[in-house]
Amino acid sequence: MGPLALMAAGFLLSQALSSDMHDVEERNVTATLGEDVYLPCLYTGNPNDTVFTGTWRRSGSQKKLVVHYGMKVRATHGFSLPASIHNLTVRMQVRTVEAEGSYTCEFNTLDGFVMHQVSLTVLVQPEVTIQVMEEIENNTHYQTVSCLAANTKPAPEISWEVNGGAPSEAVFAAQTQSTRHGNGTLDLTSTLRFPTRLNDESAVVCVVEHPTLAEPRRTTALVQTFVAPDVTMETGLMVVPAAVGPGEYGGRGGRRGEMRAMRVVNCTATGGRPQAQIAWILPEGENTLPSETMTTSDDDDDDDDDGTLVSSVMIPEGQHEGGNVTCVVSHPKLTNSATRTFTLPTYYLSSVRLFSVSVNASTREDVAVDIEDSAVESVFVEEGEAGMAFSMEVQGTAPTYRTECTKDGSSLPDGVELVNGVLSFRGPAAVRYTGLYECNASFYKHITSAHLNVTVNPGIRTPVAPSVAVKTWTELDSVIIKCVATDAVPAPNISWSLPPGLTGEMVQKTSLSPNGSVCASSTLSLPTCLSEEHTVSCLVGHQLFEDPERREIVLPACARPNITVQSSTVWHGGLALAKLECRVESVRPRAAISWHMEEKGKDHTDAGGGAVEELQGVEEDLAEGGGEQGVEVLMEVVQLPLVEYQGKSVVCAVRHPSLLEPERRAVQLQATAPPEIHVLLKESHNSSVLRAVCEYSSEAENASLAWLLPGNRTAAAVGVASTSYAMEGSKVTTSAVYEFTLAAHEGSDLTCLIRPTRGPEQRRVVPVPQYYISSMKVMNDTTCERREGIAVCRLALQEHLTYQTILLQVSGNVPGSQITCSRTDGSAVPVVREISPLTGALVFPGAVTSSMAAGQYLCRASFHHHTASVYIQVEVASEEAQHLAFVSICFSSAVAISVLLVIALCVFCKRHSSEKKRRKKRESIATLTSLMHDPRSPELKKAALPGVKSQQYAELVSIVLIEKTNV
Structure with missing residues (x-):
C-alpha cells in the first residue's frame, strides 16, 4: 500500500499546482x-x-x-x-x-x-564587401567580381546588375557559396566571372536583399574593358655612319662615303586597352630585332592602359629589294590580328664614268679622258711626270653606293689612293703605277665598273748596290728574322740558308721608292725554342756583287725545363687517393705533360691497358722573366685510388721543344698495410651500460660500420649507436660504438657489419656473456641466519679500537661488482673500500663507539641488473662488559651445575621417600576403604547433617581424600 499512497499524493499535488497556473x-x-x-x-x-x-x-x-x-x-x-x-x-x-x-x-x-x-x-545585418580579381587562363583574360555578405542572419539574397539589367548568361557566369559559423551566422559569397574581351560595361552592381535592410544594398565594382587599337604604318630613310669604316659607301660629289642608308618602318597601335602586342614578319634572311617604345596617355588621372605603342625596325636600304615588311598587331578585342604591309623599293646602277681632273684643284677640267661603262681607255705617261687624278661619277637610283679601285686585281700601289670618289696618282709618275685599274660602284647586288690602263715608260738609271740590314724579334712562340735590302737599282734578290732539319715560313716583299730605287725584304719565322743551337744565314744577291752578301744569325738552344714531381695522399668519398703533381717550369712555348704506368721495366698505359685518366689539370702563369723570354708554369695532377694502384710506378712524361726525347719522372706508390679490424666489449663497473666497439683502420679506404642485433635489428634503428672518424696521417680509423644495458643482450651475440668503400663485406661477432651473482658473504667471524630468503649476520666490534673492518665477499662469475652499504636507520655510513673486483670492506676508520657503529647495516653487491644483499647486525662491546660477561658466564655455569646436583639429590631422595609413602598409603587406603562402606544403620544414613544432605556429605568426604592423596 506504500507506493500506491505516494502515487496518489503526487497526483493530488500536481492537480493542486495545475489549478494555480494559468x-x-x-x-x-x-x-x-x-x-x-x-x-x-x-x-x-x-x-x-x-x-x-x-x-x-x-x-x-x-x-x-x-x-x-x-x-x-x-x-x-x-x-x-x-x-x-x-x-x-x-x-x-x-x-x-x-x-x-x-x-x-x-x-x-x-x-x-x-x-x-x-x-x-x-x-544580423550583412557586411557587404566587393573585390575584383584578374586571371589569365588559356591565354584569355578573365575578371572575377566577388561580393561577400559576411556575418549575416538569415541568409540574404545576392543578385547582379550589368547596365541596369541582369547579366547575360552567354558572357557572365555567377556562383554562390555559403559558410556557416557556430553562432548561427553565415557568410554568403557570390562571384561573377566573365572574359574581359566580351564585356563592354565598365561597372557591375552587386544587389544584396536582407530583412534588416529597408532597401536593397547596391555596391558597384569598376571592371576593366578592352578597346581595340588604331593601327598605322609609316616609313622613311635614315642615314647613319657605315659600320665597316670610311670609304665603304661613296656618294655623288664624294660627300657620303662614310654614311649608310637605313629604311625605318614604324608600326603604331594607338588607343588600345590593354596594350596591344606587335610582331613583325620580315623578309627571308632578315634577323633585325625590332626596337619598341611605349608612350602612355597624357591624362595622368586616367588609369586606363590606353597609351600609344610604337614598334620600329631598321633594315639596310637595298638589302631586300621588293621584299615585304609586315606588322602584325594582336589584341583581345581583335578577332583576327591587324596587319600592315610595306613593300621595300627596288634600285639600280646604270653606269660609272671617269673624268680626268686637276690634282691641285677641286673643279673638274675640260674632258681629257671620258671612260664610260666597261670600255678600256689607255693613258701613257713618262716616268717623272707630274701626278694625275680621275673623278668617278655614278648614274642610278641607289641612295648610296660603295666605291673601290684595284690594280691588276690587287690593292693599289703606294702613291695611288681613292679618296671621296677621286683616284689620285701622286707625282712624279713612277714605273710601279703601270697596270690595269678597275673602279667599281656597288650597292648590294648592283655593280657597275670602269677600266683604266696606265702605262709609265721608265727612264734609263745607273745600277746602285743595296744596303743590307737584319733585325730579329720575338712574337708569341716564334722568332722573326727580317732581312732588308734598300736603295737598290735594279731590284736585289734575297734568300735564306737554313741548317738541316730546320724549316720556317718566309714572306717576300718588294716596293719602289719615289726616287726610283727598289726596297726588297724577306721575313723568316722560326720556332722560338730549339733543342740545340742553330745558325741561320740571309743571302742578298745583286748584279754589283760577285758573291751574295751574307748575314748570319745564331739562334741559341732553349733552357731545359725544370720538372718537379710530388706525391701526397688525399681522401675523397671514403677512398684514399694518391695525389701526384707534376710541375714544369719552362720557357715558351708551354710544355706538354702526360701520365702513364710503368711495370716490370716496360711502359704501359696503365695496369689495365688503357690510358690513365687525367683527373685534374691546373695551369698557372708565373710572372718571371717579363720580357721576350717569359717563363711558363704548367702543373698537372692525377689522382689514383691507392687500393688499386698501390705498389705501382707512375711516370710523368714531359714534352718540350728543348728536349730531343720526352723527360720522364717516376713515382713509386707506397704499398699500404692490410686493414685492421678490432671488435671488443668494454665493461663498466660504475655505469649501467656496456659499450660494444668496432674499429676499422686502413690506409687505402674507409668503411661504413653498423651493429646488427639479435632479431635482425640494427643498432642505428634503436637509436643508441654512434660512429666517429679519426685521421692520423694517411691512416683513417672508423669506430662504431653501440651502448646497451646488459639485460638487453645478455647471453646473445652482437655482429659488426663492415662495408669497405670497394672491398668485400665482412662480419665480426662479439658474444655478450651470461653473468650471475649467487650470494654475498661476511668473511669475519660471525653467525648468520636466513630470514625470508635474506642472510642476516651478527658480529661484534671492540670499543675504542680504530680501523676495524668487516670483509665482504661476492660469489658469482661477474668480472666485478659495486658494493654499497647503508644503515637501515638512515644515519651516516662508514667507508666502503674495494679490495678486489669481488671483495670489499666496510671500514670504521675512527675509534669505534656504540653510538657511532652499532646498528643494522644493509650491504648490496651489484653488477648491472645482478644483485645480492646481506644484513649485518653490528654490536659494540667494552672490556668491562666482556669481563662481566665472562664472570656472569662462569657464575651461571657454577650455579647451573649446583642446581643440577641439587635436583639430582632431590630426585634420589624423593624416590626413596616415595617407596615408604606408597606402603603407608596402601595401609591407609585399606582403612579408608572400610570407612567408605558407611557402617551406619539405614536410619543414620537417612539422617542428615544440619544443612547438608547425606549423599552430598559422602561425596565431599571422597573428594577430600582424593585431594589428600594427590598432595
Whole structure:
C-alpha cells in the first residue's frame, strides 16, 4: 500500500499546482543585432488583483534577469526596469547573436502564477564587401567580381546588375557559396566571372536583399574593358655612319662615303586597352630585332592602359629589294590580328664614268679622258711626270653606293689612293703605277665598273748596290728574322740558308721608292725554342756583287725545363687517393705533360691497358722573366685510388721543344698495410651500460660500420649507436660504438657489419656473456641466519679500537661488482673500500663507539641488473662488559651445575621417600576403604547433617581424600 499512497499524493499535488497556473501566453519578437528591442509583458487579470512579484528569466534557466518585488525593482545589465509590477515590459539590448531564444515573464498572484513567453529572433545585418580579381587562363583574360555578405542572419539574397539589367548568361557566369559559423551566422559569397574581351560595361552592381535592410544594398565594382587599337604604318630613310669604316659607301660629289642608308618602318597601335602586342614578319634572311617604345596617355588621372605603342625596325636600304615588311598587331578585342604591309623599293646602277681632273684643284677640267661603262681607255705617261687624278661619277637610283679601285686585281700601289670618289696618282709618275685599274660602284647586288690602263715608260738609271740590314724579334712562340735590302737599282734578290732539319715560313716583299730605287725584304719565322743551337744565314744577291752578301744569325738552344714531381695522399668519398703533381717550369712555348704506368721495366698505359685518366689539370702563369723570354708554369695532377694502384710506378712524361726525347719522372706508390679490424666489449663497473666497439683502420679506404642485433635489428634503428672518424696521417680509423644495458643482450651475440668503400663485406661477432651473482658473504667471524630468503649476520666490534673492518665477499662469475652499504636507520655510513673486483670492506676508520657503529647495516653487491644483499647486525662491546660477561658466564655455569646436583639429590631422595609413602598409603587406603562402606544403620544414613544432605556429605568426604592423596 506504500507506493500506491505516494502515487496518489503526487497526483493530488500536481492537480493542486495545475489549478494555480494559468495558461501561458506566447509572443514572437524580432530584433536586429546591435539595436534595442522591447519584450512585452502585461498582467491580463483584474487590475485590482494583488501581484506579489514579477520576474523575467530565460526559458530553461533559473537565473532571474528582471525582478519586481513591489517596492523594490532590480534588473541585470542589458535590461531596463519595468514600468510597474503589472507592466513588466522591458527594453533589452541585443549585443550578441546568443541573445536569441525564449524568455518567460511570470506574475506571482494570490490565484497562482501567470506566465507570458516571448520568443526572440535575432537578425544580423550583412557586411557587404566587393573585390575584383584578374586571371589569365588559356591565354584569355578573365575578371572575377566577388561580393561577400559576411556575418549575416538569415541568409540574404545576392543578385547582379550589368547596365541596369541582369547579366547575360552567354558572357557572365555567377556562383554562390555559403559558410556557416557556430553562432548561427553565415557568410554568403557570390562571384561573377566573365572574359574581359566580351564585356563592354565598365561597372557591375552587386544587389544584396536582407530583412534588416529597408532597401536593397547596391555596391558597384569598376571592371576593366578592352578597346581595340588604331593601327598605322609609316616609313622613311635614315642615314647613319657605315659600320665597316670610311670609304665603304661613296656618294655623288664624294660627300657620303662614310654614311649608310637605313629604311625605318614604324608600326603604331594607338588607343588600345590593354596594350596591344606587335610582331613583325620580315623578309627571308632578315634577323633585325625590332626596337619598341611605349608612350602612355597624357591624362595622368586616367588609369586606363590606353597609351600609344610604337614598334620600329631598321633594315639596310637595298638589302631586300621588293621584299615585304609586315606588322602584325594582336589584341583581345581583335578577332583576327591587324596587319600592315610595306613593300621595300627596288634600285639600280646604270653606269660609272671617269673624268680626268686637276690634282691641285677641286673643279673638274675640260674632258681629257671620258671612260664610260666597261670600255678600256689607255693613258701613257713618262716616268717623272707630274701626278694625275680621275673623278668617278655614278648614274642610278641607289641612295648610296660603295666605291673601290684595284690594280691588276690587287690593292693599289703606294702613291695611288681613292679618296671621296677621286683616284689620285701622286707625282712624279713612277714605273710601279703601270697596270690595269678597275673602279667599281656597288650597292648590294648592283655593280657597275670602269677600266683604266696606265702605262709609265721608265727612264734609263745607273745600277746602285743595296744596303743590307737584319733585325730579329720575338712574337708569341716564334722568332722573326727580317732581312732588308734598300736603295737598290735594279731590284736585289734575297734568300735564306737554313741548317738541316730546320724549316720556317718566309714572306717576300718588294716596293719602289719615289726616287726610283727598289726596297726588297724577306721575313723568316722560326720556332722560338730549339733543342740545340742553330745558325741561320740571309743571302742578298745583286748584279754589283760577285758573291751574295751574307748575314748570319745564331739562334741559341732553349733552357731545359725544370720538372718537379710530388706525391701526397688525399681522401675523397671514403677512398684514399694518391695525389701526384707534376710541375714544369719552362720557357715558351708551354710544355706538354702526360701520365702513364710503368711495370716490370716496360711502359704501359696503365695496369689495365688503357690510358690513365687525367683527373685534374691546373695551369698557372708565373710572372718571371717579363720580357721576350717569359717563363711558363704548367702543373698537372692525377689522382689514383691507392687500393688499386698501390705498389705501382707512375711516370710523368714531359714534352718540350728543348728536349730531343720526352723527360720522364717516376713515382713509386707506397704499398699500404692490410686493414685492421678490432671488435671488443668494454665493461663498466660504475655505469649501467656496456659499450660494444668496432674499429676499422686502413690506409687505402674507409668503411661504413653498423651493429646488427639479435632479431635482425640494427643498432642505428634503436637509436643508441654512434660512429666517429679519426685521421692520423694517411691512416683513417672508423669506430662504431653501440651502448646497451646488459639485460638487453645478455647471453646473445652482437655482429659488426663492415662495408669497405670497394672491398668485400665482412662480419665480426662479439658474444655478450651470461653473468650471475649467487650470494654475498661476511668473511669475519660471525653467525648468520636466513630470514625470508635474506642472510642476516651478527658480529661484534671492540670499543675504542680504530680501523676495524668487516670483509665482504661476492660469489658469482661477474668480472666485478659495486658494493654499497647503508644503515637501515638512515644515519651516516662508514667507508666502503674495494679490495678486489669481488671483495670489499666496510671500514670504521675512527675509534669505534656504540653510538657511532652499532646498528643494522644493509650491504648490496651489484653488477648491472645482478644483485645480492646481506644484513649485518653490528654490536659494540667494552672490556668491562666482556669481563662481566665472562664472570656472569662462569657464575651461571657454577650455579647451573649446583642446581643440577641439587635436583639430582632431590630426585634420589624423593624416590626413596616415595617407596615408604606408597606402603603407608596402601595401609591407609585399606582403612579408608572400610570407612567408605558407611557402617551406619539405614536410619543414620537417612539422617542428615544440619544443612547438608547425606549423599552430598559422602561425596565431599571422597573428594577430600582424593585431594589428600594427590598432595
